[in-house]
Each structure stands twice: as structure tokens, then as C-alpha cells.
Amino acid sequence: xxxxxxxxxxxxxxxxxxxxxxxxxxxxxxxxxxxxxxxxxxxxxxxxxxxxxxxxxxxxxxxxxxxxxxxxxxxxxxxxxxxxxxxxxxxxxxxxxxxxxxxxxxxxxxxxxxxxxxxxxxxxxxxxxxxxxxxxxxxxxxxxxxxxxxxxxxxxxxxxxxxxxxxxxxxxxxxxxxxxxxxxxxxxxxxxxxxxxxxxxxxxxxxxxxxxxxxxxxxxxxxxxxxxxxxxxxxxxxxxxxxxxxxxxxxxxxxxxxxxxxxxxxxxxxxxxxxxxxxxx
Amino acid sequence: xxxxxxxxxxxxxxxxxxxxxxxxxxxxxxxxxxxxxxxxxxxxxxxxxxxxxxxxxxxxxxxxxxxxxxxxxxxxxxxxxxxxxxxxxxxxxxxxxxxxxxxxxxxxxxxxxxxxxxxxxxxxxxxxxxxxxxxxxxxxxxxxxxxxxxxxxxxxxxxxxxxxxxxxxxxxxxxxxxxxxxxxxxxxxxxxxxxxxxxxxxxxxxxxxxxxxxxxxxxxxxxxxxxxxxxxxxxxxxxxxxxxxxxxxxxxxxxxxxxxxxxxxxxxxxxxxxxxxxxxxx
Numbered sequence: 164x165x166x167x168x169x170x171x172x173x174x175x176x177x178x179x180x181x182x183x184x185x186x187x188x189x190x191x192x193x194x195x196x197x198x199x200x201x202x203x204x205x206x207x208x209x210x211x212x213x214x215x216x217x218x219x220x221x222x223x224x225x226x227x228x229x230x231x232x233x234x235x236x237x238x239x240x241x242x243x244x245x246x247x248x249x250x251x252x253x254x255x256x257x258x259x260x261x262x263x264x265x266x267x268x269x270x271x272x273x274x275x276x277x278x279x280x281x282x283x284x285x286x287x288x289x290x291x292x293x294x295x296x297x298x299x300x301x302x303x304x305x306x307x308x309x310x311x312x313x314x315x316x317x318x319x320x321x322x323x324x325x326x327x328x329x330x331x332x333x334x335x336x337x338x339x340x341x342x343x344x345x346x347x348x349x350x351x352x353x354x355x356x357x358x359x360x361x362x363x364x365x366x367x368x369x370x371x372x373x374x375x376x377x378x379x380x381x382x383x384x385x386x387x388x389x390x391x392x393x394x395x396x397x398x399x400x401x402x403x404x405x406x407x408x409x410x411x412x413x414x415x416x417x418x419x420x421x422x423x424x425x426x427x428x429x430x431x432x433x434x435x436x437x438x439x440x441x442x443x444x
Numbered sequence: 445x446x447x448x449x450x451x452x453x454x455x456x457x458x459x460x461x462x463x464x465x466x467x468x469x470x471x472x473x474x475x476x477x478x479x480x481x482x483x484x485x486x487x488x489x490x491x492x493x494x495x496x497x498x499x500x501x502x503x504x505x506x507x508x509x510x511x512x513x514x515x516x517x518x519x520x521x522x523x524x525x526x527x528x529x530x531x532x533x534x535x536x537x538x539x540x541x542x543x544x545x546x547x548x549x550x551x552x553x554x555x556x557x558x559x560x561x562x563x564x565x566x567x568x569x570x571x572x573x574x575x576x577x578x579x580x581x582x583x584x585x586x587x588x589x590x591x592x593x594x595x596x597x598x599x600x601x602x603x604x605x606x607x608x609x610x611x612x613x614x615x616x617x618x619x620x621x622x623x624x625x626x627x628x629x630x631x632x633x634x635x636x637x638x639x640x641x642x643x644x645x646x647x648x649x650x651x652x653x654x655x656x657x658x659x660x661x662x663x664x665x666x667x668x669x670x671x672x673x674x675x676x677x678x679x680x681x682x683x684x685x686x687x688x689x690x691x692x693x694x695x696x697x698x699x700x701x702x703x704x705x706x707x708x709x710x711x712x713x714x715x716x717x718x719x720x721x722x723x724x725x726x
Contacts, residue, residue, distance in 0.1 A: 174621035178534055184526025185535075185543070188597065191590050192550045195561045250457035258451060259458065270717065272461050277644065277712045278705065279651020281678045285701040286468045288685065289475055309464060316461065342450035370554025373653035373678065377685040397556050397654075404560045405658065412564075419557050430552045434545075 203420020206413040216383030216394070219408035226418055228385040232394035233422075235387065236303050236379060237369055243308030244368070245361055248315025255316070256323035257345055269320070272313040283309050284374035292378060300393035303379025307368045314367055318360025319353075326352040355440030359433040366429035370422065372397035396422045468705070476699035478692055487699060493664035493680075495688075500696035504664045506703065508581065508676035512656060513649045515585025515670065520593050521642060527593070528600035528638075529626055544601070551594035559658035562587035567659055574671050581670040583659040591655045596645040603637030603723060604630050640719030647712035651704060653678035677704040 164172070214225030251268070259265025283306050291302040326349050334344040350357070372395075375381075380392040381402060396418050403415035479487055479500060490501030531544055562583060570586075571578030607630045615625045631638070661673025662683045675683075677700050688694045 170621050170624065174623040177623040177626070181526035181529040182534060184523040185530035188523050188527050188593055189543070189546070192546075192594065194565075195553075195558065195590070196550075198561055198565060199557060247457045247460060250454045251461060254451075254454035254458035258454060265458075268458050268461055271465050273716055274709060274712050275461065275465060277647050277651075277708070279653070279678060279708050281651065281653045281681050282468070282472070282701045282705045285681060285685065285698060286471055289471045289698070290467075312461065312464075316458075340447045342447045345450070366552060370552075370556070372554070372556040373682060376682055380686070397554065400556050400560060401654065401657075404563065415560065419560055423553055423557055426552055426554060427549055430549055 199416075199420055199423055202413075202416035203423075206417035207420065211414070211417055215385040216399075219406070219411050221410075224410070224414065226396070226399065226414060226421070228382065228394045229396045229399040229418060230421070231385065231387070232300070232379075232382070233369070233396040235300060235389075236307060236375070236393060236395055237365060239300065239304030239389075240307030240311055240368055241361070241365055243304060244311025244364060245315055247308075248312045248360075248364070249319050249357065251312065252316045252319025253323065253345060255320045257341075257349065269317075272316050276313040276317065279373075280306075280310055280371050281373035281376070284376060284378055287374070287378045295390075297390075298378065298380035298392040300379050300389040300391070303375045303393055303395065306374040306378045307371060310371060310374060311364045311368050314364040315360055318363070319357055322353040322356030322360065323349055325356065355436050359437045362429045362433035362436070366426045366433070369429070370397065370426050372401055376401075469702075472698055472702040472705060476695055476702050478695035479699040482692060483696075487696070488703070491664065491666050495684075495690075495693050498690060498692050500692070500699075502677070502680075502696070502700055502703065504666050505675050505677045505680045505700060507666060508584075508660070508674045508679070509650055509704070509707070511667075511670070512581055512584040512588060512660070512676055513646060515581065516588035516592060516649050517642070517646055519586060519589035520596055520645070523589075524593055524596035524600055524642075524645075525638075527597040528604055531597070531601045532604040533622060533626060533630070544598075547594045547601075548598050551598055554654070555591055555652055556654040558587055558591040558655045562590075562655065563658040570671075576671045577661070577673060579659050579661045580673045581660075581667055584656040584676070585670070587655050587659055588649050588652060591652065592645050592649050595648065596642065599641035599644060600638055603634045603641050606637060606723070607633045634723070636719045637723030640715045640723055643711060643715035643719060647708050647715060650711060651678060651708045653682050657682045677701075 210223065211225040212227060212230070214223045215228040216226075217224035255265045255269060259268070287302050287306040287309070291305055292298055295302070330348055330352060331344055334348045339348075375395050375398050379395060379398075381398040382392045382394040384394075386393065400415050400418045400422065403411040403418065406412065483490075483500065486501055488502055488506060491503040492499050492501045493504065527547070531540060531547070535543055566587060567578035567583050570583050574582070611629050611633065612625050615629045620628070656676060657679050660675055660679045662675045662679050663673045664675055664680070665672075667674040680700060681697060685697055688697055
């Protein structure tokens with residue numbers, strides 16, 4: 164074999180290996196998705212949306228409690244995380260810019276974004292659950308809100324920086340004060356980006372289980388009392404899936420399917436908004 | 445006037461991040477003081493975890509975290525690099541778009557789903573092949589590897605994509621094969637970015653709770669083999685936090701949380717500030 168032939172063979176082998184690994188990876192991942200869809204769709208029926216949790220063996224058992232609880236928790240977390248994240252991101256992009264403080268905040272927030280979410284749960288347990296004496300929806304929402312802030316902060320910071328400086332200067336030249344420039348020029352220019360960031364933040368937090376385990380805990384019954392333990396889809400998936408009862412496991416798959424579709428949907432929607440925003444420019 | 449109020453609102457929100465992080469460290473530290481004072485270094489070097497005797501040694505949990513993460517990295521790194529090469533160099537544009545987006549979407553699937561899948565579909569396979577219970581370090585490592593794979597592949601691909609086309613084209617012009625270009629141009633050029641991405645994925649894997657809680661077993665014992673059930677820091681926290689009944693027990697769990705936070709903070713900081721920053725500057 165000549166040197167050239169050898170290189171061609173090695174090239175073929177290496178490319179085959181990486182194509183193969185791509186196939187292996189996608190195979191596994193589509194296996195998981197396939198299982199999720201098959202198991203989830205076969206477990207779906209209207210009862211899931213009508214009934215709340217019941218002891219194993221009852222025909223009239225559903226996920227209404229967990230769906231509503233999840234919506235409440237995510238709604239509250241969004242109310243905490245989004246305004247704080249957007250304001251903080253605004254500070255970094257419009258006021259802090261390249262100052263040392265701004266960079267420190269960016270770095271710390273970046274680390275927070277990848278920090279273990281269960282640790283946030285432990286922290287909220289210490290500062291909210293312990294003083295209150297019991298689990299509550301508040302605690303769960305605060306934990307999720309804390310996880311959300313760095314995600315929103317990062318996208319807001321990035322997206323505001325993409326707004327051209329000339330736009331700001333033009334508004335200043337018209338005599339607008341800085342807050343007015345930010346609110347009606349910069350925010351408007353970065354609208355699509357910020358919205359995408361919010362959607363991705365909600366998607367990320369919506370799938371979190373660990374920080375809820377000992378903050379909002381879980382409940383098998385319908386409740387809207389924010390001072391009590393609050394059921395969530397994610398913890399319900401965990402509890403039902405690890406239970407030995409066939410019908411609970413079925414409900415677990417249905418919950419897993421609904422949750423995944425919700426999160427994938429938000430992700431796709433976020434991408435589409437960003438894409439549409441880019442096209443318009 | 446309004447200008448000042450608005451400015452202060454944004455500044456307070458931004459400073460709040462620093463306050464929260466400092467607060468988390470302080471709270472975890474204060475709550476773990478009791479355990480640290482009682483056990484000292486034994487807390488991280490002994491593996492006897494006996495709540496009924498008020499004895500808490502986190503060695504098994506720390507070891508479990510490290511080994512399961514190591515296994516996951518060992519399995520995921522070659523495949524993730526293969527996928528990244530495929531996505532950045534081999535695939536045609538149409539496939540690239542579809543593949544790339546599906547990899548990114550899969551990274552968004554909640555980890556609790558990976559854990560559930562692992563419990564129902566993967567554990568039985570391990571049980572059939574190797575015997576034993578199926579749950580344990582090997583199952584945890586594999587499920588963790590699959591969970592981290594999309595994220596790892598996506599960030600590694602992004603790092604590889606930073607290689608300027610002109611460098612690649614020059615190498616092709618000299619008669620290099622695709623593989624020559626990958627190993628002699630792209631990998632050396634994007635080295636810091638690739639390593640940073642891999643370590644970042646490692647930081648995520650260490651703190652991952654739900655993907656492994658299903659398949660680890662939560663047994664506080666240094667495992668004899670990777671087929672034995674054991675525990676890790678997040679698994680212990682997830683299983684025992686709501687069961688703790690003494691203040692020393694709680695304190696030990698907070699100690700575990702603090703250990704985990706420090707471990708992942710260091711790993712993530714190294715990835716972001718050493719490797720990824722170097723990559724951006726290059």
C-alpha cells in the first residue's frame with residue numbers, strides 16, 4: 164500500500180467512525196423519544212385531564228392536580244425570574260457594559276446557570292421551608308425563579324447588545340432620557356430575542372424536578388393553596404414511575420409525554436420567533 | 445428622576461445575583477457547621493452513613509458522584525466528538541440542519557425522562573447481560589452519558605465551527621484528506637474550546653440528580669464493582685432530605701449539598717474561565 168492509499172483508507176475509517184457514532188447517538192435518543200411517544204400516547208385519555216390523583220387501582224385517576232400545580236409553579240417562577248432577569252440584563256448591557264462589576268456579575272451568573280439545581284432546592288429549604296415549618300408552592304416557585312434568573316439575564320444581555328448603538332444615539336438626540344430610550348427603543352429592538360429567552364427559560368425550568376423535591380414537595384390531590392405542598396408534573400412522574408403499581412406507571416408515562424411535548428413546543432416556538440425576527444431585518 | 449429610579453432598579457436586580465450566590469454559600473455553610481464540627485475530616489473520608497446511630501460519612505456518596513460522572517464522560521466523550529465531527533464536517537447542509545436541531549432539542553428534554561427510560565428499559569438489559577440487580581454505577585454512568593451527549597455534542601460542534609474556513613481550505617489545497625484536516629487543523633485550532641465544552645458537560649453531569657436517582661440504588665456503601673448499587677451526592681439528597689429527623693442528619697445533608705456546590709463551581713469555573721475564555725481570545 165502506498166502512503167497515499169494508506170491515508171485514504173485511514174480517512175475512510177475515521178469518517179466512518181464519526182458517522183457511526185452520530186448514528187449510535189441518534190439511535191439512542193430516538194429510542195427514548197419513541198418509547199416516550201408510544202408509552203405516552205397509549206396512556207393518554209380524557210380522564211387524565213378530568214380527575215385528580217387517586218390511590219392505585221382506581222379507574223378515576225388522572226393528572227389534573229399535577230397539571231394545574233405545574234402551571235401555578237411555572238407561572239409564579241416566571242413572575243419572579245423574568246422581571247429580575249430582564250432588569251439585571253438591562254443593567255449589564257446598558258449601564259454596566261464593560262465595567263469590572265458587570266463582568267463579575269456575568270461570570271457568576273454564568274456559573275449559576277450550570278450549578279446543580281438540587282443545591283438550590285436545599286438552599287430554599289433552609290431559607291423558606293424551615294422558617295415556614297412546611298412545604299409550600301411559594302418555596303417551589305422561588306427555587307425555580309432563582310434558577311430562571313441567570314438564563315433570562317444572559318439572553319437579555321446578549322440581545323440588547325445586538326441593538327445597534329445608532330438607534331440609541333438617535334433617540335438621545337431627540338432629547339429622550341435614558342430610561343425612555345431603553346424602554347421604547349432598545350426593548351422594542353430586542354423584543355423577539357427577549358421573548359425567545361423567556362420561552363427557553365420557562366422550558367428549562369419546566370423540566371426541573373430536583374429543586375421541587377423538598378420545596379413544593381408533592382401532593383396527590385388538587386390544590387390551589389399556595390401555602391401548602393403543591394403537586395407538579397415532574398415530581399409526580401418521579402413518584403409514579405418509581406411506584407410498583409402498573410396504573411401509576413402508566414400515568415407517569417402520560418405525564419412524561421405531556422411535559423416533554425410542552426418543553427419541546429416551547430423550544431421550537433422560541434426558535435421560530437428568533438428566526439422570524441431575523442428574517443424581518 | 446424616573447431615570448434614576450429605573451437605573452437603581454436594574455442595578456439592584458443585577459447585584460441580587462451576587463447576593464443570592466453569596467447567600468447560598470453562607471446558608472449551606474452555616475447549616476453544615478454542626479456536621480463539620482462533629483465529624484471533621486471524617487465527613488469526607490468515612491463511608492459509614494448510619495442515621496440511626498447519628499453517624500454520617502459521605503465518602504461513598506462523593507466517590508459515587510465521581511465514578512458515575514467519570515464513567516459517563518468515558519462513554520460520552522468519544523461519541524460526542526464523533527457526532528460533532530459529523531455535524532461540522534461530514535454531513536450535507538440539509539442533514540446538518542435537521543441533525544443539529546434535533547440534537548439541540550434533545551438536550552432540552554427533562555432529565556427525569558432520561559431517568560425513567562433508564563429504569564424501565566435500560567436496567568433490565570444490564571440485568572440480563574451482567575446479572576445482579578441492574579441498578580448501580582454502570583446503569584447510572586450509561587444513563588448519564590446518554591443524557592449529557594446532546595449538550596456535549598452541540599457545544600463541541602460550536603467549538604469546532606470556530607475554525608476559519610481559510611485554514612481548512614489551505615490544508616485541502618495541500619492535498620490533505622478530510623481526516624487530515626480534522627486532526628491537524630480543526631482539533632488543534634479548536635482544542636481549548638473543545639476541552640472547555642467537555643468540562644462544562646462534566647460540570648453538568650456531576651450535579652445531575654434525576655437521571656441517576658432512578659438507577660443508582662441509594663446504598664451508602666463503597667461499591668465492590670460498577671455493577672453494585674451505590675449512591676451519589678445528588679441521589680442522597682433527593683432520597684433523604686425529606687426523611688431527615690435529627691439536626692445532625694440535616695446538617696450532614698447540607699454538608700453534602702455544599703460539597704456538591706463547591707465541586708461543580710470549581711469544574712464549571714475552570715471550563716468557562718480557563719478553557720473557553722482562552723478559546724474566545726484565540
